Amino acid sequence: MAFDEKIKKLEKELAGLDSPELAAKQHQKGKLTARERIGLLLDKDSFVEINPFAESRFSDFGMDKKKFPGDAVISGLGKINGRQVCVYSQDFSKIGGSLGEIHGQKVISAIQTARKAGCPVIGIIDSGGARIQEGIASLDGYAGIFREMVKASGIIPQISVILGPSAGGASYAPGLSDFVFMVEGISQMYITGPEVIKAVTGEKISFDDLGGASVHALESGCAHFIFKNEKSCLENVRGLLDYLPQNNLENPPAGDSMVDTTDLRPELLKIVPEDEGKGYDMKEVIKEIFDLDSFLEVQAGFASNSIAGFARLGGQTVGIAANQTKLMAGTLDVNSSDKIARFVRLCDTFNIPIINLIDTPGYLPGTDQEHKGIIRHGAKILYAYAEASVPKISLILRKAFGGAYIALASRELGYDRVIAWPSAQIGVMGPEQAVKIIFHRDMENSKDPAKLEKEKIAELSETFLSPWQAARLGKLDLIIKPQETRVILSKLLEALLNKREPKAPRKHGNIPL
Secondary structure, three states: OHHHHHHHHHHHHHHHOOOOHHHHHHHOOOOOOHHHHHHHOOOOOOOOEEOOOOOOOOOOOHHHOOOOOOEEEEEEEEEEEOOEEEEEEEEOOOOOOOOOOHHHHHHHHHHHHHHOOOHHHEEEEEEEOOOHHHHHHHHHHHHHHHHHHHHHOOOEEEEEEEEEEEEEEEEEEEHOOOOOEEEEEOOOEEOOOOHHHHHHHHHOOOOOOOOOHHHHHHHHHHOOOOOOOOHHHHHHHHHHOOOOOOOOOOOOOOOOOOOOOOOOOOOHHHOOOOOOOOOOOHHHHHHHHHOOOOEEEEEOOOOOOOOOOOOOEEEEEEEEEOOOOOOOOHOOHHHHHHHHHHHHHHHOOOOOOOEEEEOOOOOOOHHHHHHOOOOHHHHHHHHHHOOOOOOEEEEEEEEEEEEHHHHOOOOHHHHOEEOOOOEEEEEEEOOHHHHHOOOOHHHOOOOHHHHHHHHHHHHHOOOOOOOOHHHOOOOOOEEHHHHHHHHHHHHHHHHHHHOOOOOOOOOOOOOOO
């Protein structure tokens, strides 16, 4: 048989795996097939499949009749916007996309190839979990995947796209990823399913209520992005990569645009109220400061009292961490601490400068937060920022009090530049609380304690909390006009882009997890 005839025969064999009947079943569920997903994700005609004929070597429990080339996962190489990636896409139409020995080896190979080539790896997950018929071999398959993911962590971007179930051990692959994408009504991620939960606890719950996209985007924080359908989801995976470098040795993609020195933003004076007791939408501030339509928010629905995301400033990719004052006054709590700390470490891993926009009265007080471990969770922010060696710039718009000031703006924690608006207040706590502590005896003995309290609040605000006082002590680099924010931040960022810091001679630190 001629070589071209042999190749045609093999191609026909592979094509026969994707029958119209199997595709129809996926489409009836509102889902695409494994190959359709790869086609939408990657640049046209860029995909090269690797190990398409690998199949299970197990024959027990009827597996001898369920063998087929590929073993329920398609893996290979391709490009996104002209940049190299590795990808694997699980095929639920084949044994429920279950992971066996060979399936696991193909996923491991994709991750190893990505790490060696220095490019992102994207896993499209649609799997019922470990293949029971292959027993311990399937469990070891997951163990090998997790080890490779940990080895690749911090070296290449790792993205998990959940487009079906991600059950049991399968859910830890997303848990180890840098980003998790989910689709409403299709994606499910859980350790134990509704049947097991009912058997053990008696609780009845649906798959979607247990581990659907909204649950993980709003409550657990396990999902970074959620979408209405698979097409928009995969399009946004492509969009995310425009902000990320290929690996930890590269800088993120940057445009060649510059911020005009006359690009003033007077609208900022209207967005942020003079009355410090009034909230506002920090996203409107972000919109004014950074390049038009460049803000990509991460974990938008989780811990919404904080904001994290990517944007561009003069074409340069930056990471933004900010307080959302219209929710919980922008205080830091257990969840927002986790959210910001993780985002900061990711930015540091991939050489993305960090800009903080600060307006917070501090960490959220209360027994609930204390008992949930706000000390441990709050320390994660301290650790993440102190550890980060990328350019770090903090802008204080209004309030920066207590531990939140230390974490988000203190020069002594390692910030390269700390600047403020004239409206900024910096101190151990707000003036109202401070006056009650410092002058409580005076007010007890005063004939008009309300008047005295008002006078002392004004005095304290003008002296100890004033940004001018912080500037005199060398704790602020600049006090700027709000309308000049975009221009000043751009100049500071440009000056810091080539920043280098030596690494401590240690194996690794011990972040307070």
